[in-house]
Amino acid sequence: MMQKNDAVDDHSEAGLGFTVDTHIFRELGDLLVGRDSTALAELIKNAYDADARRVQVRGTSLSDPGRGVITIVDDGHGMTPETFKIGFLRVAGRQKEAGNRRSPKYARRFTGEKGIGRLAAHKLAKRLEIISVPDKSVLGDKATAFKAVIDWDRIEELNTLDEVREHSSQTDLFSLSEVEPRPAVQLSALGPNEIPFELQPHGTKISLQPLRRSWTESERIKLYNEAQPRRRVGDNLTRIEWNRLVLALSTNFATD
Numbered sequence: 001m002m003q004k005n006d007a008v009d010d011h012s013e014a015g016l017g018f019t020v021d022t023h024i025f026r027e028l029g030d031l032l033v034g035r036d037s038t039a040l041a042e043l044i045k046n047a048y049d050a051d052a053r054r055v056q057v058r059g060t061s062l063s064d065p066g067r068g069v070i071t072i073v074d075d076g077h078g079m080t081p082e083t084f085k086i087g088f089l090r091v092a093g094r095q096k097e098a099g100n101r102r103s104p105k106y107a108r109r110f111t112g113e114k115g116i117g118r119l120a121a122h123k124l125a126k127r128l129e130i131i132s133v134p135d136k137s138v139l140g141d142k143a144t145a146f147k148a149v150i151d152w153d154r155i156e157e158l159n160t161l162d163e164v165r166e167h168s169s170q171t172d173l174f175s176l177s178e179v180e181p182r183p184a185v186q187l188s189a190l191g192p193n194e195i196p197f198e199l200q201p202h203g204t205k206i207s208l209q210p211l212r213r214s215w216t217e218s219e220r221i222k223l224y225n226e227a228q229p230r231r232r233v234g235d236n237l238t239r240i241e242w243n244r245l246v247l248a249l250s251t252n253f254a255t256d
């Protein structure tokens with residue numbers, strides 16, 4: 001809370017320092033990737049970087065954007081609310097710059113480095129919902145699961161990223177916040193009983209809905225090509241599936 005007021009003061013009183021328009025997401029999303037398949041590939045690469053052995057991509061009602069949903073479920077090490085805030089909610093964060101730039105478990109060379117890959121998801125859907133269940137052996141004994149929603153449409157109704165912070169909510173339970181009826185970003189803790197079966201013992205599920213455009217068969221094939229393995233290394237495999245069809249047994253993606 002203190003931080004929020006400080007940030008507002010910084011800009012209104014001192015009048016110096018950068019403010020960022022919420023259109024940054026649209027601009028970055030468009031600049032980053034030309035194709036929807038590339039945007040989805042960024043999310044798959046993040047699962048790979050998180051030491052996932054399996055990534056399931058599911059698409060339903062893909063020809064009807066309003067009803068269409070794409071979900072990406074991985075069995076990687078996941079995130080905690082804290083790593084979500086400094087990793088996922090920080091634009092151009094340096095999460096993967098530190099150390100030897102390799103994943104903790106399988107020492108995979110990180111595909112991500114610029115800290116903007118997941119912003120390409122803005123291109124795909126108006127809303128991003130994420131549930132993550134952290135692997136305690138990687139993120140610590142106290143690591144807890146969470147659920148969050150990023151409402152891109154709501155974000156773009158606001159002018160600056162400072163306003164996004166003011167219109168976001170963090171609660172213990174995932175309920176409609178009384179303070180913020182339509183939060184731009186909502187984050188809440190997930191109790192042990194609320195963890196979906198498919199995320200046990202750990203992993204991340206990202207749901208994209210509603211879609212901005214319909215997905216075609218050719219887009220799916222492009223995704224297949226973009227998620228293709230470079231080379232295979234022992235048991236260091238990420239199995240990628242699209243609607244139960246194995247897309248690729250992938251190991252090393254090209255780095256960005």
Ligand SMILES: Nc1ncnc2c1ncn2[C@@H]1O[C@H](COP(=O)(O)OP(=O)(O)O)[C@@H](O)[C@H]1O
Nearest residue numbers: 046050087088095112113114115116117118204
């Ligand atoms: N599936 C995932 N599992 C675990 N962490 C993730 C996942 N997706 C994203 N993250 C976190 O979000 C951060 C931002 O991802 P991204 O925008 O692709 O940037 P980069 O991969 O270059 O760090 C990652 O560094 C990671 O901390």
Ligand SMILES: [Mg+2]
Nearest residue numbers: 046112117118
């Ligand atoms: Mg990435």
